[in-house]
Amino acid sequence: MFGKSKIIAAALALALLSYAAFVPGSPAQAQASAQLAEQTTQSAKPADIKPAQIETLLSTLKDENERNALISKLETLLAVADKESEVEEAEAGIATAMSDIVTGISDFLQEAVTRLSETAIALTDVKSLVPLFNDLMADPGDLFVLAEWIGIIAAIVIGGLVAVHIVSRLIRRPVDRLETWAAEGSLLHSLAVFIPVLLLRALRAVVFFAVTQGILTTIDATNVQLAGRAFVFAVTFHLVSLAIVHTLLKPTGPLSRSLQVPPATGAYLSVWANRVIATGIYGVLGLDSAYILGLPYATYLFLEKVVYGVLWALTIAFVLQNRSSFGQTIAQRRDGSSRNPFWSLLAAVWHLIAIAYVTAGLVILMSMGDAGFLRLGEIAAFMIGIMIVWRLGWLAVDTAGRHLFSVSHELTDRFPSLEKRANRYVPHVLGGARVFISIAALGALLEVWGLQLSTFLASENGQILIRALATIVLVGGGAVIISEVVSLFVERRLKVLEETGTLSGRERTLLPLLRRAVVIVIGVLAIFVILSEIGVDITPLLAGAGVVGLAIGFGSQSLVKDVISGIFLLIEDTLNVGDYVDVGGKTGTVEALSIRTLRLRDVAGDLHTIPFGSVDVITNMTKEFAYALVDVGIAYREDADAVMKLLSEIGNEMVEDEKVKESITGPFEVFGVQDLADSSVNIRTRVKTRAGTQWSVRREFLRRVKRRFDAEGIEIPFPHQTLYFGEDKDGSAPPAYVKVSQARARKQGKDGAETGAEAEDYFQTANPEMADAEAARNAEKDAQDAERRRREEEQAKAAEEARETEEELAHDDPVEMIEDGKDPDKKTRS
Incomplete structure (x- = not known):
């Protein structure tokens, strides 16, 4: 603890530094914030304060204007400090809130484990039975008195049960009639007879209670009356419970019919309900009767916990017996499928949840005693x-x-x-x-x-958590809504422009890029806001993103080049989606544009992806308008002027044609003779068309030109070549040896007539020696062909003779052959 002098010194130091920092013209004004932070976090020493500073402070406090200015500055400092603390608390709010939740759950589980261990200890506390044995051994005569009291109570209960038996026989017929009527009807019939049948069955409990209470009033022993009443209450409750259970779970009961419970299952549930109810009622109220008759309190408490343990064991056994069957019922839907992950998970762990619930109920009963029943009923409700x-x-x-x-x-x-x-x-x-x-x-x-x-x-932390979660949901939902609204606007705009026919390639390209950019920006902002709300400091993230961006910028200069080139190309509207362009030696239709690349589909269907950075020249053949440029070639013998006039007529016909003129936006032009080529005279024509239709217009023009030229007899020349063999000094040309050979291949039909022939003509220029060699080769080849034909004819003739011999032998009679001196076993020999 600081002494009084140290406290005063610290206060004076804080006041002097504040005054020096905020009084106009003070030399320390530039360092006010740093000095103030340092002095407020450290304890000032008296030796650090100089008399001049004290005098300055006193003069300031004596002057009303300077004092008010100092107070104003101190209040400003306090407000700033409060705001900073609020910001820090807000930043740490989520973490604190989550920490509180984890701490609360941990405390809850720790308390549950503690109570569970106490319950286990109580169930094994066998020494609580010692007082009972001590009382019984102290006075054996009390056993006879206890037996007499138990006999009286048993006689009373037997009398009541006899009355119950009589009432059961009396109500059996009306109950059977009502249940039969309900079974023949619908679910509404079951609901209608539920209350009457329940009242008739509960009448047994009423009769039992009335008879036993009447008998108990005739007994003078107070203890016997109290113990008997407790046991009578137990039997009465049991009879009422049985009436409710049997009425609900009977095949004609409303619960069984609404849930479609089979009769065997209903009987099974009735048996288990009777076990649990009987154990609970007779165990608890029977112990009350025994306590009234003199059971020691410690033994009573121990046996009561044992009853609770038996109830717990019975319930756990019931749950484990029906683990698989009930799990399958949960997992299956009405359509018989089990694809819902929630119900599948619940089907797999329902028994664990039930066991945990029953165990928690046991702990409550152990810790709260009789009040635990009310607490369990309240929890169940x-x-x-x-x-x-x-x-x-x-x-x-x-x-x-x-x-x-x-x-x-x-x-x-x-x-x-x-x-x-x-x-x-x-x-x-x-x-x-x-x-x-x-x-x-x-x-x-x-x-x-x-x-x-x-x-x-x-609490405050809880409110911070709620605000943070609400902010996260609102920011995330707002980001999605804004992104979808922008997407819908873009799609709506594109649809309207397309329907009105005013959709330009620039809008078709830039609007999807705008949508993508907006979605990315909104998504990044939403992520940063959400990270900030959950307590993540985004300042290092931003700094790291800057460093990563710098590294990427140095390491991927080609990527940056592609992006920058793409931005300028899109801004300058050089090409758009749907344009037919020539880019980087690839020609095709632009299918898609991004900020970095374009995708080009050529005529063969191949897709080319081209980065913008690698593009030097772009040829857009569908930008605003185009020209169908055609060079028509005619023979040198034709009249060029007449042909140009004919071409002009063909072009004017196309301009006036309804099928073609929609694609033509200008007059047809004939420029004249463009070139005197090797084998033709080329005449150039041109017509202005809409962008993208120049190829169809050109094809139509060429078709018409071919048809008219054929009709007018105008020759469309094709490339040909003139062979020149040179000439001697005297002007004579050397001889050219030309040999024409025809080779015929004959085919014989059934009648032996010639059906066709093939001829091959060729010429050859050579000196006489080459001609003689060629003639020798041809003669040798002809001789080989003749020899091959001779062998084929001989083979065919032999096969024909063999076939005739076989047919002749097949028709001979063996008897005639024997008479003629021939061997019939050799008739098949060829």
């Missing part, structure tokens, strides 16, 4: 109510999804992709609503079990 509200919330979400999120035909016509986009997000919105409802239901369940979430949410 709240849980049933919460589950009903949760289910109704899910049904409301499903109903809203079917009706509220439907898109009208008018909106579909205006925005064709609206329904598709809505269907993309509606499942996520509905899923988010279901998650929110489930989280709220889970929070309510935890609240019922003692985890004070409402207290946390009402």
Whole structure:
């Protein structure tokens, strides 16, 4: 602890530094913030304060104007400090809130484990039976008194049960009639007879209670009366419970019919309900009777915990017996499928949840005693109510999804992709609503079990968490909505322009790029805001992004070049989607443009992706307008002027043609003779067309030119070549040896006549020696062909003779052959 002098010194130092920092003209004004921060975090020493500073402070305090100025400056400093602390608290709010939640859950689990261990210890506390044995061994005569009292109570109960038996026989016929009528009818019949049948069956409990209470009033022993009443209450409750269970789970009961419970399952559930109810009622109220009759309190408490343990064991056994069957019932939907992951998970772990619930109930009963029943009933009621509200919330979400999120035909016509986009997000919105409802239901369940979430949410940290979550949801949802609105606007704009015929290539290209850029920017901003809300300091992220961007800039200069080139090309409207261009030696139609590349589809269907940075020259053949340029070649013998006049007539006919003139935007032009080529005289023509139609106009023009030239007899020359063999000094040309050879191939039909021939003509120029060599080769080849034909004819003749011999032998009679002296076994020999 600081002494009084040190406190005064620190205050004076703070005042002097504040005055020196904020009084106009003070030498220390430039260093005010640093000195103030340093002095407020350290303890000033008296030796650090100089008399001159004290005098300055005193003079300031004595002057009213300077004093007010100093007070104003100090208040400003305080306000700034408060704002900074609020910002720091807001930044740390999410982390603190999450820490509080984790701490609360940890404390809750630790308390549950502690109580569970205490319950286990209580169930094994066998020494609590010692007082009972001590009392019985102290006075054996008390055993006879206890036996007498038990006999009296048993006789009273037997009398009541006899009355119950009589009433059961009396109500059997009306109950059977009502149940038969319900079985023959619908579910409404079962609901109608539910109350009458229940009242008739509960009449047995009323009669039993009346008879036993009447008998108990005749007994003078107070202890016997109290113990008997406790046991009578137990039997009465048991009879009422049996009436309710049997009425609900009978095959004609409303519960069995609404849930379609098979009779065997209903009987099985009735048996287990009777076990649990009987154990609980007779165990607890029977111990009350025993306590009234003199059971020691310590033994009573121990046996009561044992009863609770038996109830817990019976319930756990029931859960484990039905683990698989009930799990399959949960997992299967009405259509028999089991593709819902939530229900599949619940089917796999439902028994663990049930065991945890039953164990928690055991802990409550152990810790609260008789009041635990009321607490368990309260918890069960709240849980049933919460589950009903949760289910109704899910049904409301499903109903809203079917009706509220439907898109009208008018909106579909205006925005064709609206329904598709809505269907993309509606499942996520509905899923988010279901998650929110489930989280709220889970929070309510935890609240019922003692985890004070409402207290946390009402605290400052809870409010910070709620605001942060709301901000995250609003920012994320707003980002998605803005992105979709921009997309719808772009699509709507493109559709309107396309319908009106005013859609330009520039808009077709830039509007999708604008949409993509807006979506990226909004997404990045939303991510940074969300990270800031969850407590992540985005300053290092921004700095790191800058460093990464710098590294990428140095390491990917070609990428930067592509992007910059693409930006300028798009701004200058050099090419657009749908244009037919020549880029980098590749010609085709532009299919897509990005900020870095373009995709080009050529005539063969190949797709070329070309970075903008590699483009030197772009030839756009569909920009605004085009020319169909045609060079028509005619023979040298034709009249060029007459042909130009004919071409002009053909062009003018096309301009006036309804099928073609929509593509032509200017007059037909004949420039004249363009070139005297090797084998033709070329005449150039041109006509102005709409962009992209010049090729079809050119094809149509060439078709008409061919047809008219054929009709007018105008020759369209083709390339030909003149061979020149040179000449001697005297002007005579050397001889050219030309040999023409014809080779015929003959084919014989059935009648032996010649059906066709092939001839091959060729010429050869050579000296006489080459001609003689060629003649020798041809003679040798002819001789070989003749020899081959001779062998083929001999083989054919031999085959024909063999066939005739075989036919002759096949028709001979063996008897005649024997008479003629021939061997019949050799008739098949060829």
